[in-house]
Amino acid sequence: MTDKEWMQLELNRMVKAEGGKVSVERMTEIVSELSQRLRENPNLPREVKTLTADELIARARKKTGEERYRIIKRALREEPDNITAACMEIEYLAKNADDRVHHYEDLTRKATERLKEQGLFAEENIGKFWSMPATKPYMFLRLSYLEALLAARKLRLAAKECEEMLRLSEHDALGRRYQLMFIYAAIEEGDAAIKLYQRYEEGVAMMYLPLAMLFYRLGKMKMARNFLNELVAVNNDTKAFFERGARGDLPTRAPGRHAGSFAIGTMEEFGEAVTDNKFAFLGMEAFFAWGLSELNGEQGA
Known part of the structure; x- marks a missing residue:
């Protein structure tokens, strides 16, 4: 992939991530940012050609700290709606337990809206989210949100989250019914x-x-x-x-x-x-x- 092709590909992805429409001023900012990234790492076009978001995530799992975060940002540029990468980004960015809750709450809301727009919250799908490949990453997101709530001792909110997970996946392959029972005991x-x-x-x-x-x-x-x-x-x-x-x-x-x-x-x-x-x-x-x-x-x- 040439530098020009890489610039166009990245430009299209970033515009799409911002809703598909950007001002002339914002377009200029994006082009400037891409040019800066290319100057800092001339190999980016070849890396983008060979690494998918999932491949980048697999690579990131083997790293820690800022190095992992840099790879995750690349994965999100490749695929802005990748839930797994977004969760890994939260784990790096969250300042404390409560901040982690707010990050996951925001990501869960956005992911839910997106799945509803795609028709995945249709009545016939409710209760089957774990068995559907398109919604399995979403269930892992909700699990991460639940764990964040528990870490912050927000037990009643955690109970509601467990209840929602059981509604979406009635067979409960993740075993949240047991955790919900312990939450009920605590509250x-x-x-x-x-x-x-x-x-x-x-x-x-x-x-x-x-x-x-x-x-x-x-x-x-x-x-x-x-x-x-x-x-x-x-x-x-x-x-x-x-x-x-x-x-x-x-x-x-x-x-x-x-x-x-x-x-x-x-x-x-x-x-x-x-x-x-x-x-x-x-x-x-x-x-x-x-x-x-x-x-x-x-x-x-």
């Missing part, structure tokens, strides 16, 4: 938690543990005790987990292990729950002391 939403439990009807520790925590917090000890007993039935390490919780030594995901790669019915399952839902375990020492007394056959509340 003490008993009715919503029961509806969620009835919706999926899963007899797993990731449901029973937050439900026991929730009803303990609400003072509904019979229900808390029932869910504790259900928890014991599906995970043989429940008592050992409560012993660790009572002494402030909660397990976490083993180093080097990926999310979801745990052995069901073991301490690894509890480590997964704690790692992904730290917010729900803050200040819960009394819960573990109560649960341990129940498991030891002592008289509880």
